[in-house]
Amino acid sequence: MYEFKYHRPATVRQAANLLIKNEDAKVIAGGHTLLPVMKQRLAAPPHLVDLSHVEGLDGIEMKGRSLVIGATAKHADVANSPIVGEAIPALAELASLIGDPAVRHKGTIGGSLANNDPTADYPAAVMALGATIVTNKRKLKPEEFFQGLFTTALEPDEIIVKVQFPLPKKAAYVKFRNQASRYALVGVFVARRPSDVAVAVTGAGSEGVFRVTAFEEALKARFNAKSLDGIHVPHDGLNSDLHGSAEYRAHLIGVLAKRAVDAANGKA
Amino acid sequence: MAKISLIVNGNPVTANVDPRTLLVQFLREHLRLTGTHVGCDTSQCGACVVHVDGKAVKSCTTLAVMADGHEVTTIEGLAADGAPLHPMQEAFRENHGLQCGFCTPGMIMTAVDLVKRKGHDLSDATIREELEGNLCRCTGYQNIVLSIAAGAKAMANSDRA
Structure with missing residues (x-):
């Protein structure tokens, strides 16, 4: 390193000032993506701004009809939170599938989103649930926030403060894990929202998380796994590597989406 | 250099460290607590697991400066020199839960954290699932799973957490 x-x-404002003053400074929270990358010397930020001592940034609470999760809430906090378990159990389930127990004690939701790894889990939930990402400057919808491989709308001195999740009627996340890394080879988050259905896919797209509109329209007409029979996801733009071809990933998206719909409908 | 103050195995420690010092480096090279191992150095194998404020973390993926003001427990902190072993350590000994021993400190620290979170009556499936962040290249895990189940039960009858 x-x-x-x-x-x-001690505050988000101080953190933002440090980012303005120090060119190429990086924010660190749990450090479970940034430190490995720095150890490999793939990143060499001259300054690290540690958010872990900023108070009140890791809260989990219901605000009106939204579940609000602070940026430095750890994966273990989200997975075990009775508030999350009650409001959006699919989100608690998703958090419980990230990494391993020790990793979940450190990694944060804000860190995962700011990094926008194409195989990370949280981007699928944020996209499918239509969450709002609140920064120290503005509020961003997922379609604006995620801008492709490891790229987001965040400006150099912009910091994620919290994420607001509107409650879905039903939701489920199904992940096909890479057996070695535990990252998603493909992960599908299905949400039946008050007025429509959203299906977001992580792990498969070469530009990161994306929605499958053909699935969404079929499921809006009838929220049943059978509605997806015969609809194929094109494999253009999907990742192809030693873990799986683009064709295989396209197939998995269909299989996992059906399982997610069944899970959301309470059919295991 | 950055000044840090923390509690390690119950003892207050103050030191000046280069901010890029990893917690595991600090423990092994500055404090000479070499029970915590570096295996993969990529946060996958779990040989470096210690407890920070009672929670299992991978010390190869934590900066020493991030442990400033916190309480760290390493394998050396589970039982004092000369004192009887911690029930989880004893269970690994009794059940032959190790061969080369390299992964053992991390296995035991992960196991103690697991018992704190999930209680004393652990199914094989739970133990196997929870061990996904700890790799062992010798045992095939069978005796590690037996050891943890036995250690979890033994911890129920012990005053040591």
Whole structure:
């Protein structure tokens, strides 16, 4: 790991000022993506701004009809939170499938979203649930926030503060894990929302998370796994690597989407 | 350099460290607590698991400066020198839960964390699922699973968490 200067702000405002003052500074929270990348010398930020001492940034609460999760809430907090379990059990389930127990004690929802790894789990939930990403500057919808491989709308001095999830009527996440890395080879989040249905896919797209509108329209007409019979996802733009071809991933999207609809309908 | 103060195995420790020092480096090279191992160095194998404020974390993927103000427990902190082993350590010994021993400190720290979170009556399936972040290249896991189930029960009858 190359040398860096370490900063520990007490507030989001202080953190943002540090980002403005120090060019190429990076925010760190759990560090479970950033530190491995720095150890491999794939990243060498001259400054690290640690958010873990900013108070009130890791809360989980219901606000009106939305579940609000603070940016530094850890995966284990989300997985075990009775509030999340009650409001959006699919989100608690998703958090419980990230990494392993020790990783879940450190990794954060804000870190996962800001990194926008194409195989990360949270982007699928945020996209399918139509969550709002609240930063120190503005509110962003998922379609604006996610901008392709490891790329987001976040500006250099912009920090995710919290994520607001409107409650779905039903939802489920089904993940086909890469057996070695535990990342999603393909993950499908299905949400039956008050006025429509959203299906978001992670792990498969070469530009990161995306929605499958053909599935959404079929499921809006009838929210049943059978509605997806005969609808095929084109494999253009899907990842192809030693873990699975684009054709295989396209097939998995269909299989997992059906399982997710069954799970959302309470059929295991 | 950054000044850090933390509690390690019950003892207050203050040190000046380069901010890029990993927690595992600090424990092994500064404090000479070499029971915590570096296996893969990529947060996958779990040989470096320690407890920070009572929760299992991978110390190869934590900066020492991030442990400032926190409480760290390593394998050395489970039982004092000369004192009887911690029930989980004893269970690994009794059930032959190790061969080369390299992964054992991380296995035991993960197991103690698991018992704290999921209680003393653990099914094989739960133990196997929870061990997904700890790799062992010798045992085939069978005796590790037996050891953890036995250690979890033994911890119920012990005053040591």
